[in-house]
Amino acid sequence: MAPRDDQRARATSLLAAHLLHSGLAATSLRQLAAAAGVSDRMLLYYFADKAEALAAAMAQIASDIGAQLADAIPLGPKLPPATLIAIAARITTTPDMKPYMRLWIEVVAASARGEAPFPAVARQIATGFRIWIEARLDPAGLPDPVGTAALILATVDGLALLDVCSEDGITERAAQAAQLPGI
Amino acid sequence: MAPRDDQRARATSLLAAHLLHSGLAATSLRQLAAAAGVSDRMLLYYFADKAEALAAAMAQIASDIGAQLADAIPLGPKLPPATLIAIAARITTTPDMKPYMRLWIEVVAASARGEAPFPAVARQIATGFRIWIEARLDPAGLPDPVGTAALILATVDGLALLDVCSEDGITERAAQAAQLPGI
DNA sequence: CCAATTTTGTAGCACTTGCTACATCAATAG
DNA sequence: CTATTGATGTAGCAAGTGCTACAAAATTGG
Numbered sequence: 241m242a243p244r245d246d247q248r249a250r251a252t253s254l255l256a257a258h259l260l261h262s263g264l265a266a267t268s269l270r271q272l273a274a275a276a277g278v279s280d281r282m283l284l285y286y287f288a289d290k291a292e293a294l295a296a297a298m299a300q301i302a303s304d305i306g307a308q309l310a311d312a313i314p315l316g317p318k319l320p321p322a323t324l325i326a327i328a329a330r331i332t333t334t335p336d337m338k339p340y341m342r343l344w345i346e347v348v349a350a351s352a353r354g355e356a357p358f359p360a361v362a363r364q365i366a367t368g369f370r371i372w373i374e375a376r377l378d379p380a381g382l383p384d385p386v387g388t389a390a391l392i393l394a395t396v397d398g399l400a401l402l403d404v405c406s407e408d409g410i411t412e413r414a415a416q417a418a419q420l421p422g423i
Numbered sequence: 424m425a426p427r428d429d430q431r432a433r434a435t436s437l438l439a440a441h442l443l444h445s446g447l448a449a450t451s452l453r454q455l456a457a458a459a460g461v462s463d464r465m466l467l468y469y470f471a472d473k474a475e476a477l478a479a480a481m482a483q484i485a486s487d488i489g490a491q492l493a494d495a496i497p498l499g500p501k502l503p504p505a506t507l508i509a510i511a512a513r514i515t516t517t518p519d520m521k522p523y524m525r526l527w528i529e530v531v532a533a534s535a536r537g538e539a540p541f542p543a544v545a546r547q548i549a550t551g552f553r554i555w556i557e558a559r560l561d562p563a564g565l566p567d568p569v570g571t572a573a574l575i576l577a578t579v580d581g582l583a584l585l586d587v588c589s590e591d592g593i594t595e596r597a598a599q600a601a602q603l604p605g606i
Numbered sequence: 607c608c609a610a611t612t613t614t615g616t617a618g619c620a621c622t623t624g625c626t627a628c629a630t631c632a633a634t635a636g
Numbered sequence: 637c638t639a640t641t642g643a644t645g646t647a648g649c650a651a652g653t654g655c656t657a658c659a660a661a662a663t664t665g666g
Contacts, residue, residue: 243663268654269653281656289655
């Protein structure tokens, strides 16, 4: 009905695809507008400002990640930390997940720099990750299950970070090492 | 003797301090010049361009990190992975190391974006980290010591990443969890 | 069909970006 | 003392930034 809302939704999807493909490298207003197939003038008609456009795209991406994670490991019996680390490492190093994790690294850095809207976005996504892990972690015998969940999250994020700045193959070998007992 | 080289060295140190304090948030030519206490015109007299100025500052920081790491754990008997993870986590979550690790995250993201000179810088620093770990890791019983070293590096980096986008205290609890046996 | 409202284009503004041309001043070599 | 070189300031350029004023067109309600 309202063309504006339709166009806004369409632009949001195109922006999300653009961010997944190019990261935060090309995020000027005009570049975003080009990616969304509209003029910069219209992008600012659909969204209040650049930050809102980015936030909308990131929200869609975050919901994608959530769905993918929920699909990958449905809620079931609680798992011990070693098992959960192994599984999480295997999932997040999947080629399908690579663009997501790469973007995630850039979002965290932009958040560290205080660049709107990324501090809020990063907090939201990190919380999503944390909840996913905590919901699947067996707390039995753990002195601090939240700390352990955070460690698992850190390990997974670290693998993603490694993937950005290392030669090919190293990340896979690290993920493999994460599946050994006693580490 | 040559005032230019003196000034260049002085500027490099001031730039390094600036990056450690502010990350990559304020890295326009004029902001860098202000941090170095010179005019933008002179900064480009000391350095060929902005990328070279950043590279010089980052090189100094990288050498600082190297020295700090070498001091923290001198070469000695090779350690099993669990011990090494615990030690590395304790070192890198020290308040002293916090600015370094935070900057490191931003450098990796800038590298992912292809922003000069960070791809080269990130590769160099990551290699330094990796060598430090491999030199201290006991490969006995490990099917892929390099993969295990990479995993340790990933864990440490992941803790740093977590530190950027989580509430206070979580990183410490995760680092604590990393010191438990059997994870 | 007219009026009001929503949607879209054109043009541009004030500002920042990395970098440079040019002139000037100081110091040093002959 | 002069001539050359090194060092520094002033001013500015072309491109890009986020965003906006204004008007024309399209759509909708009566």
